[in-house]
Amino acid sequence: MVVSEEKRGSATVVDDPGERQAVAAVLGGDSSAYDYLVSKHMRRCLSIAWGIVRDAAEAEDLAQEAFVRAYEKIGSFRMNEPFGPWIYRIVTNLSLDVAKHRSRVRNEELGHDQQAARQERGDVQVASNEIARRIDRAIESLPEMQGIVVRLFLVEEFEHAEIAAMTGLTEGTIRSHLSHGRKKLQSILGDLQGEWR
């Protein structure tokens, strides 16, 4: 399956001929070929959506919606580009819309304590490890957009340009969010430096 790999920082773009064949087949009217693309990118899409909305059921709906929209717009997809970044961009945009809408409603309806309680809900299957759990809490304490950018960078391991394309922000803004976020994380998780030495 993997023919060549292009390393970009820690994020990896894989050239997959199976993916190209699937896209070509879908464009040719074979909707069953779409299963391959769904199966390949579903978990990552779920993780991206969950990282933004922090709700398993909502993340599932968003990932599903992203795949349906991608299918409907597949005619505008450029064949020589990988499918991953495209579907990640769609799921990020959908998730950001939900997060923005929710934060507007939440600001009107809920107090700060209730927000924190919601974020700590038991949807989190991850973070069995205490350090990871601390990092998760530290990212959650950042301002919303900064937290989303930091999460996409640290957890999902996307690079600046990829995050910029996914969120619609400029690379400069991404760098600024990451720089401020990193400083805050360093102040919260400063003691970890000693453990990692």
Next chain:
Amino acid sequence: MNDDQYLNSLRAEARKLRYEPGDSFLETRMQARIRERIRAAPSVLDLITAWIRPVTAGLAVLIVASSIALYSVDASDTTDTLHLVAEAALLQEDVYLVGD
């Protein structure tokens, strides 16, 4: 530890925060739902058919309505003509009677 090393260590730990659904049937369920929605989505042919169908129905209604209208106009014209001929004949007869 410099900034890059710190960042790499942070990333290595943060990677564990990726969402892993506990539900083993999630993938199958989502694929089925997506497939269902995709198949339900109209194709280009469906869209054209959906657009043409009401236009065709509208035209058919128009044709039927026009035919009925033409027929009724035609029929009333014939009735009117007969009526006028009869009236004229009667009128003629009256004139003739008066003149007599």
